[in-house]
Amino acid sequence: MAGRILIIGACGQIGTELTLKLREIHGNEEVIASDIREGAAELMKSGPFEILNATDEPHIREIVEKYQIKEVYLMAAMLSATAEKAPMKAWDLNMDSLFHILNLGKEGKIEKIFWPSSIAVFGPTTPKDKTPQTIIMEPTTVYGISKQTGERWCAYYNRKYGVDVRSIRYPGIISYKTLPGGGTTDYAIEIFHEALKNSAYTSFLASDAALPMMYMDDAIKATVDIMEAPAEKIKVRSSYNLGAISFTPQILADEIRKHIKDFKISYEPDFRQAIAESWPSSIDDSVARQDWGWKHEYGLEKMTTTMLKGVEESLKENANK
Numbered sequence: 001m002a003g004r005i006l007i008i009g010a011c012g013q014i015g016t017e018l019t020l021k022l023r024e025i026h027g028n029e030e031v032i033a034s035d036i037r038e039g040a041a042e043l044m045k046s047g048p049f050e051i052l053n054a055t056d057e058p059h060i061r062e063i064v065e066k067y068q069i070k071e072v073y074l075m076a077a078m079l080s081a082t083a084e085k086a087p088m089k090a091w092d093l094n095m096d097s098l099f100h101i102l103n104l105g106k107e108g109k110i111e112k113i114f115w116p117s118s119i120a121v122f123g124p125t126t127p128k129d130k131t132p133q134t135i136i137m138e139p140t141t142v143y144g145i146s147k148q149t150g151e152r153w154c155a156y157y158n159r160k161y162g163v164d165v166r167s168i169r170y171p172g173i174i175s176y177k178t179l180p181g182g183g184t185t186d187y188a189i190e191i192f193h194e195a196l197k198n199s200a201y202t203s204f205l206a207s208d209a210a211l212p213m214m215y216m217d218d219a220i221k222a223t224v225d226i227m228e229a230p231a232e233k234i235k236v237r238s239s240y241n242l243g244a245i246s247f248t249p250q251i252l253a254d255e256i257r258k259h260i261k262d263f264k265i266s267y268e269p270d271f272r273q274a275i276a277e278s279w280p281s282s283i284d285d286s287v288a289r290q291d292w293g294w295k296h297e298y299g300l301e302k303m304t305t306t307m308l309k310g311v312e313e314s315l316k317e318n319a320n321k
């Protein structure tokens, strides 16, 4: 056995689809899913699963040895909106879990690490449009501070100890298979559910809150591609900017209205509006495109039709249960 893959936080919005994709590529038994809770039936049935707390260092070591793990995808984290409600808990989870995995890399116990960063590393002093790879970063959320700090530690472990850690600054990820986990961009998923159920949605962000977004399949493709790229192509060892689509709640509502004519949107911005205002509106990801060939496939139209179809099917499935 050459070495298996461990996904920590596998039952979340991204982890679920990432696990299924990696199992398709490498074989079900080669990809060990883990989380502090059980996840979707499709994930649980398709291969090995362990209950694992990302802050429990001895248990992580045990699992790494038990399955001869060589690659870790650390997806467990407390996301932007939830983290504002529990800052110290978010800091502990987001940082401790990263150190546990980086140290396993330093000791040579694992060979490759994926750790996701976020557009939350940017702040109100960052230029908002086409935000470049290298620019001022003064995040104002605890989540953003944890991701920015994490990026610096990834770069440090790579430079100092040769740890092969790779990272992407995900924008808001849009998908229908697993519900989102408490981020500021969750409105762009809720809107599809409410449009199909009630033809109406009240957005917690203002009509003109433009944010960088990406359909899940593109996010998974980027994750697989950056991990498969030859090490010498990964020149940025903090984290790569990654972009696809950028839109406001109003633009998304107009696009949905092309399919659901009587769809109505209203706006009641809450604390998440201030977070959105501190983030970029669009991202310049030319460095990722140049270094390891990143290219997105889903634009606004394709994402919208795919989401409407997917959410409609999942609503029907749930109704039949």
Ligand SMILES: NC(=O)c1ccc[n+]([C@@H]2O[C@H](COP(=O)([O-])OP(=O)(O)OC[C@H]3O[C@@H](n4cnc5c(N)ncnc54)[C@H](O)[C@@H]3O)[C@@H](O)[C@H]2O)c1
Binding pocket: 008, 009, 010, 011, 012, 013, 014, 015, 034, 035, 036, 037, 052, 053, 054, 055, 074, 075, 076, 077, 078, 079, 093, 116, 117, 118, 119, 169, 170, 171, 172, 173, 174, 179, 180, 181, 182, 183, 185
């Ligand atoms: N979804 C997005 O739009 C987005 C955008 C930018 C970055 N990211 C990053 O991508 C990663 C995955 O995000 P997601 O959207 O799938 O998050 P999510 O909240 O949907 O999933 C996180 C998973 O981690 C698990 N978890 C929480 N605490 C844990 C612990 N102590 N030990 C083990 N597991 C634990 C949760 O049960 C959950 O299944 C995170 O690092 C997040 O910051 C996500």
